[in-house]
Amino acid sequence: MTDLPDLGLRRKVATTLPTEHGTFQLYGYDGAGGLGHVALVMGDLDSSLGGPPLVRVHSECLTGDALGSRRCDCGEQLQAALAEIAREGRGALVYVRGHEGRGIGLLAKLHAYALQDTGVDTVDANLRLGYPADARTYEEVAQILRDLGIDRMRLMSANPTKAEHLAALGIDVVARTTLPVADRPENAFYLDTKRRRMRHDAVEALPDAWAQLLTGNVPDRAVPGTDAALVERYGPLVRAGSPLTLAQLGQSIDGFIASRTGDAEFVTGEQDRTHLHRLRALVDAVVVGAATVAADDPRLTVRAVPGPNPVRVVLDPRASAPREAHVLRQGEARTLWLVGPDATAEPTAEHVEVVRVPVSGGAGFAPADVLQALRDRGLGRVLVEGGGRVVSSFLAARVLDRLFLTTAPLLIGDGVPGIRFDGSDRLTDALAGPVRRFALGDDVCTEFDLTGRHRAES
Numbered sequence: 001m002t003d004l005p006d007l008g009l010r011r012k013v014a015t016t017l018p019t020e021h022g023t024f025q026l027y028g029y030d031g032a033g034g035l036g037h038v039a040l041v042m043g044d045l046d047s048s049l050g051g052p053p054l055v056r057v058h059s060e061c062l063t064g065d066a067l068g069s070r071r072c073d074c075g076e077q078l079q080a081a082l083a084e085i086a087r088e089g090r091g092a093l094v095y096v097r098g099h100e101g102r103g104i105g106l107l108a109k110l111h112a113y114a115l116q117d118t119g120v121d122t123v124d125a126n127l128r129l130g131y132p133a134d135a136r137t138y139e140e141v142a143q144i145l146r147d148l149g150i151d152r153m154r155l156m157s158a159n160p161t162k163a164e165h166l167a168a169l170g171i172d173v174v175a176r177t178t179l180p181v182a183d184r185p186e187n188a189f190y191l192d193t194k195r196r197r198m199r200h201d202a203v204e205a206l207p208d209a210w211a212q213l214l215t216g217n218v219p220d221r222a223v224p225g226t227d228a229a230l231v232e233r234y235g236p237l238v239r240a241g242s243p244l245t246l247a248q249l250g251q252s253i254d255g256f257i258a259s260r261t262g263d264a265e266f267v268t269g270e271q272d273r274t275h276l277h278r279l280r281a282l283v284d285a286v287v288v289g290a291a292t293v294a295a296d297d298p299r300l301t302v303r304a305v306p307g308p309n310p311v312r313v314v315l316d317p318r319a320s321a322p323r324e325a326h327v328l329r330q331g332e333a334r335t336l337w338l339v340g341p342d343a344t345a346e347p348t349a350e351h352v353e354v355v356r357v358p359v360s361g362g363a364g365f366a367p368a369d370v371l372q373a374l375r376d377r378g379l380g381r382v383l384v385e386g387g388g389r390v391v392s393s394f395l396a397a398r399v400l401d402r403l404f405l406t407t408a409p410l411l412i413g414d415g416v417p418g419i420r421f422d423g424s425d426r427l428t429d430a431l432a433g434p435v436r437r438f439a440l441g442d443d444v445c446t447e448f449d450l451t452g453r454h455r456a457e458s
């Protein structure tokens with residue numbers, strides 16, 4: 001190992017850092033002109049025990065790492081590297097301060113971004129501002145690696161120059177592996193420039209998971225983190241094809257979707273809204289009852305995420321929906337207004353089609369008749385999203401494939417009920433799993449897989 005000058009860099013503090021990938025040892029070092037560096041370590045790094053460990057030398061990128069920027073791939077590489085280390089149960093990530101903007105600093109990088117907004121590539125932008133294309137140095141990194149007992153390692157990086165710098169400082173880089181990143185419209189030019197002008201490897205570029213799901217494909221590999229979670233959560237719905245009947249409801253933990261005055265803003269939080277919009281984007285049609293249209297005047301479009309608007313379906317046997325309701329007036333998506341055979345209803349706008357459906361028994365539609373009317377119009381994938389009575393009636397009729405029931409940590413005490421149906425006398429007959437559960441901020445979404453409960457075809 002080359003003898004390095006002692007830069008006076010010291011490990012100052014040791015603590016732990018629990019992350020979504022597991023708990024790491026965290027070491028704080030001085031250096032980087034007072035900014036300090038951080039190393040995250042998992043497992044025993046001794047090469048003689050488990051071979052050369054997996055190491056990521058990660059250059060600080062405030063915009064990518066902390067703010068989720070899609071101009072670069074830094075944030076995704078950071079998460080992917082931690083996930084890889086956790087998968088092996090062993091390795092280290094050195095988070096290098098002072099490397100921001102390839103060593104030119106944050107504000108200079110932002111100036112370089114402004115130039116890139118005019119079409120200049122990332123290399124020329126640095127040069128035009130009077131900086132080198134890459135001003136990063138690695139002496140302090142080598143000192144930290146040495147402090148961690150790492151003299152041989154497998155480096156996770158697409159940048160051969162980084163490996164060469166570390167090798168010149170006496171670190172034996174026995175292998176270099178690339179991390180999967182998503183090729184997205186926003187980062188394509190940057191990634192391409194790194195490959196053409198900075199010798200970066202062409203990394204296996206994984207497609208944007210949500211864009212794939214929207215086109216009906218379930219990617220078999222996704223960038224760890226958000227993309228992987230999207231595939232896990234929504235992949236089964238895409239695979240299920242058509243027909244498919246889903247329901248979604250957000251309610252307080254004591255089972256109400258609104259207070260007794262009808263105040264429903266907001267029972268569940270922002271993340272549940274995003275989840276609802278994702279479900280809307282993945283189906284052909286969304287179904288709501290006329291009472292929900294009257295109470296909430298929903299738009300039923302996809303706004304929180306990219307994706308197409310579904311056809312909007314209003315269940316209104318007596319044609320009582322307010323004629324001024326958003327879905328009956330605003331044409332950003334088609335609306336099917338399902339009314340009883342004798343109800344008085346005329347289309348309120350070009351995008352509205354009045355559909356006659358038989359009224360069964362009481363004054364309501366049979367869920368199976370509603371689904372049939374939609375299938376007759378090519379709408380096989382359906383989301384029933386409110387209110388409580390409509391969702392409950394589809395549940396009771398055993399036509400749902402899945403129910404997404406989100407509960408908020410809120411006790412309303414009394415109000416508009418959520419899921420209600422004729423219960424059973426014995427708990428063994430109650431509706432139980434299989435379920436999957438996922439956290440949506442403070443709320444918990446429980447996904448009931450009901451495919452085994454369908455009413456037998458008569």
Ligand SMILES: Nc1nc2c(ncn2[C@@H]2O[C@H](COP(=O)(O)OP(=O)(O)OP(=O)(O)O)[C@@H](O)[C@H]2O)c(=O)[nH]1
Binds near residue numbers: 057073104116
């Ligand atoms: N000056 C400048 N810096 C950038 C730009 N985009 C990202 N960066 C910085 O580049 C650094 C990361 O370097 P990259 O070239 O993306 O990747 P790398 O570290 O060389 O290689 P990998 O190990 O594969 O990530 C981070 O410090 C970012 O802040 C840019 O357009 N201009």
Ligand SMILES: [Zn+2]
Binds near residue numbers: 063064073074075
């Ligand atoms: Zn970045």
